[in-house]
Amino acid sequence: MNAEKTVKSVAPESRSPVPVAIVGASGYSGEELVRLLLTHPHAELVAVTSRQYAGQSLAQVFPRFASHPRAQTLRFTEPNADLLARQAQVVFLALPHGVAAEFAVPLLAQGCQVIDLSADFRLRSAAVYEEFYGHPHPAPELLAQAVYGLPELYREPLREARLIAAPGCYPTSILLPVVPLLRAGLIKPAGIIADSLSGVSGAGRKAEADYLFVECNESLRPYGVPKHRHLSEIEQELSLAAGTPVVIQFTPHLAPVNRGILTTLYLAPTKHFQQAAEASELGDQVVACYRAAYGKEPFVRLLAGKSLPDTKNVVGTNLIEIAWRLDPRTGRLIVMSAEDNLVKGASGQAIQCFNVRCGWPETAGLL
């Protein structure tokens, strides 16, 4: 059977918008997908599902979209894969880990394009999935065809992908800064440390005491130390980039902002640079490496001069900011990145993948 034939055609040259659906649209990532798709020039949002809000209009559930005509007419429905497959060509899954696969299987079987924001299809190995997520993978037969939805690294395979696994928020903030350096051999694969701060929306819309205003406001705290689930996809991708197994140290922290991830990376250059000339040469190589990788990328902002990343610069955008410093005192390369966990770290990136897959300009709906 020819997959190219089975998949519903999403002709890049088409002028008419693509019908799209969002399954699980009531969480923070789902809401952000709604925001981006309502104004996307080449997409028509035809279905949004939510068990909790079935029957209510988009405008009722998300008042911020009330001035959009579609938000008045489009109503949440109970999720139903068969129905969705008849309505939409492309389906975004904004569901919890483990649940997404249940929808991906029938949707793919009926010819839909699937862009999954959960972790279900990010790992190439079902065994690693089970190790980190604590249960057997629900659809291991699909892992081989899933493409990791980081356009800056996987643009070509994404053009043909039927199943796209959008990366996690922390992984995006780590992989984009580190992969080019590993590929270029500028840093050692061993000893990488990623120290990240995240806004509270990263925890989802869960009514748990830990995420109450009074418990988060005026609070700074680490969590999930030392083995966070996202490590699995981070290490998978870094290992592929390095051509050797990579194990990293990753520490997430919670900070009282709604959105944003700030990651500080501690890396060991392969060359020494205690002499000023060595540092200067290495600096030039880092610049050249990043420019080659991202110089033309619309959503990667390489900071120059004295600028350092700041989440407030990227909140609400699909941008990631990256800056770096060499420290001759310690021999380390410090790289810092900032992104919006719900945009470049989730829904914006999913839209970027959608644009790549459909052949739209990559910034469509994301400016």
Added chain:
Amino acid sequence: MNAEKTVKSVAPESRSPVPVAIVGASGYSGEELVRLLLTHPHAELVAVTSRQYAGQSLAQVFPRFASHPRAQTLRFTEPNADLLARQAQVVFLALPHGVAAEFAVPLLAQGCQVIDLSADFRLRSAAVYEEFYGHPHPAPELLAQAVYGLPELYREPLREARLIAAPGCYPTSILLPVVPLLRAGLIKPAGIIADSLSGVSGAGRKAEADYLFVECNESLRPYGVPKHRHLSEIEQELSLAAGTPVVIQFTPHLAPVNRGILTTLYLAPTKHFQQAAEASELGDQVVACYRAAYGKEPFVRLLAGKSLPDTKNVVGTNLIEIAWRLDPRTGRLIVMSAEDNLVKGASGQAIQCFNVRCGWPETAGLL
């Protein structure tokens, strides 16, 4: 000349409160000193100085103290060392770096006890001071007699100190967790990384655009990368603990909270522990090391079980929380600490030093 005779007697057994003064009481640290000294059972606040507020009462400048009778009667004065020396036995300096020394010299000469919250007397070497602070040390002859005001590490010399240099906020959050491990030889002196988050009060009460509400709220950002001034005192103290020169990596970040420092430390144990038995043994040694160092310390809270430090637990207190995790995947020891940058990181610690020096119970005025 006998220093013991020259210094005004601060008899531990005395029942009557010690007259104390604060120079530069209008900043955040100064305000916190006022708060702590107004209710201190063995201190009487007799003078507060501020060029900006001279003539106004404490209650006018800091309304929060308005119900304290002393706040109604005590007025800010222009700073005048001679006058202060006549009024107070102990003088706290909450002044900018470089300015503090100008007051310390005459105050010490006139027999006062000086507790300085600036960086002026924290370094043993005038050359290192000049390297990091950009100007020659204003009173290098006093460096030898200054005692670093970290009671958990320098309690005995503090009992006799005439000039106490209270540590910086970041250094406190790093030194207390790391020094015992270095002294015990449990970690390597090389490769230490300290990643810190600080609340905005750490920047002081400066009307700069970077610290406006709208610029800090919903913002997470690194700054001062890679060579922060506080490195000098951190490395001095770690080197003393290790018995060998120590160079560390330190990255401060700004987060939208008023107060609090959260530090995450990446350390390399001297022993491997990939086997479970090795990890268990090393874990026992870490516990034993911390218990020996801090088991009886009133202001160090060693976290057990699943607890991790959280700045909201320590804000307004003189506590520092410390937790640790071994990561067998990477071979690292992760240690995390939380403190209030204005209390254990500044004014509370200064009071603790005051208590040690005067022989009061160390928790006096700090519960």
Added chain:
Amino acid sequence: MNAEKTVKSVAPESRSPVPVAIVGASGYSGEELVRLLLTHPHAELVAVTSRQYAGQSLAQVFPRFASHPRAQTLRFTEPNADLLARQAQVVFLALPHGVAAEFAVPLLAQGCQVIDLSADFRLRSAAVYEEFYGHPHPAPELLAQAVYGLPELYREPLREARLIAAPGCYPTSILLPVVPLLRAGLIKPAGIIADSLSGVSGAGRKAEADYLFVECNESLRPYGVPKHRHLSEIEQELSLAAGTPVVIQFTPHLAPVNRGILTTLYLAPTKHFQQAAEASELGDQVVACYRAAYGKEPFVRLLAGKSLPDTKNVVGTNLIEIAWRLDPRTGRLIVMSAEDNLVKGASGQAIQCFNVRCGWPETAGLL
């Protein structure tokens, strides 16, 4: 039976601390009571109850108190009125409305002094209670002996009270500014409007989605419009002050701060003051009225000059700030107040009542 004999003696002149207990100590008000009682010079905290935390020490549940020796040894217990009555002379109830009465009845019967922070005993009429709280009053026979715990208004009856009903947070912020004006006949009893902003701790430690960080941060919203439960006690007390039934307009709002209530009151002076001389005369009368009422009160801060209330001035203190402005354009008197909802609005005020009742200096433990 002589109540004076039955009640456990709380002799003002006594030197030994009074044994006190807190029932329901795990909420925000309970935690604040713990903070204040641990350092109160004349109280010894002998019991804290919490079904959720029974068996755990104060230091475990509230790490901020960890350096206090009592916090290491005192453990939460299941609430048991008989046991509490044997341990404590004074029992603070920090329980939900309706539950407090269940404990008050047996505790009073066994001779304890009860200071209740719930609404159960604030109303003089069981019928009004039922109207506003939706169920019959659980112990109407006690209403007659309860004293409303606003020391500035009820100091004398509080000295002899066995059952003290500490006022609500909103009522305190409204009654203290308005009652003296009504008593002096300076404002009309009709048409009073109170517009209040509250921090999120006012909602308690409930894991509800409305109070999640992301739902409160960057949010300003009214709630409970137009008939909030607190209206019942506000109107009761205003009516007593005016000598005529008073009905007011009250609108509470939620703002993203942990603590604090800011109330703006719109009042109609009994005299016209469009002429400058009239306004000046009325202004003098307002000043005189407030000075007579509060000039010697340690916890009421009357603002002069251009100052306006700010919750950050009072957070963590038992102070209430009050300022006023006459508006000749509209003929209104605008009065504004700021307090900490958990201190002057709850636990601090309860301690103030405790001090009054026991004859301690009113500021004991509250500076």
Added chain:
Amino acid sequence: MNAEKTVKSVAPESRSPVPVAIVGASGYSGEELVRLLLTHPHAELVAVTSRQYAGQSLAQVFPRFASHPRAQTLRFTEPNADLLARQAQVVFLALPHGVAAEFAVPLLAQGCQVIDLSADFRLRSAAVYEEFYGHPHPAPELLAQAVYGLPELYREPLREARLIAAPGCYPTSILLPVVPLLRAGLIKPAGIIADSLSGVSGAGRKAEADYLFVECNESLRPYGVPKHRHLSEIEQELSLAAGTPVVIQFTPHLAPVNRGILTTLYLAPTKHFQQAAEASELGDQVVACYRAAYGKEPFVRLLAGKSLPDTKNVVGTNLIEIAWRLDPRTGRLIVMSAEDNLVKGASGQAIQCFNVRCGWPETAGLL
């Protein structure tokens, strides 16, 4: 001379985008104008001016726009009215009060369309301007031709306006809820009270100590009581709606959010409604009034059921939410509104006016 001929033609039917410029684009309102105009389907941003940032690109000054191609190429220039008049058909002025008029005069003379976000042309009377702004009006001859830029109230005159005065943020939040009620005679013109909360961006990007993070965070405070400058335009418009001079009470407060205004209005219905039937009838009239006024307005969201306005629903949008409650206890009508002070309260509304004036769909660039 025929004004219709003089003004540069802005043909509604035109397909090509209109060249627009922003003078004073570096403040918060200017930045928001940039955001909206960069993605506006019918506008081409051809010039942005800023003395501070002249020479820098949009992407350098506002990193959030970095992925937009125009942000890379468009550079800030020194403001020059002659040059702007040659470049742009429509010029937005985001300048301080008093300065805007200096640019409006030459721009209008050279045939530009001017949309001014300052207060310079909002008042019909130069005398009232001088009373509230403290200096003579800089260009009183233009007042007669300026149209107040509230499309919901002035849509027809805006279609032909050469000079549009976009309303202030507070006035928008008050006028939209109140004007229809006054016009319909449902409320009395006397005794109106508006109590407003604003985010800190309303104070502009000024490096003043009052707006530092630590001074605003955890702070709730009134300011500018009792005579705020915005009163002048509010009362002008309410008087026009009522057909009689209206004087209102207005109290602004500052709350720790970046954006948003929440206004609570206390109004006196012309009819009594203590009986349930009367209240029901009046409620129907209020509903009918608002539906007639705003039922088809894309940016006015009338809340039904139990919903109350919340700034977080409107931040980043051009929406205003309005809800109301009748209080039979007090005889008042309470109306509440929420808007984003920088969008519907400033730049979004200016774009809405631009759309009306040019004949574009009113939601163009605002969804």
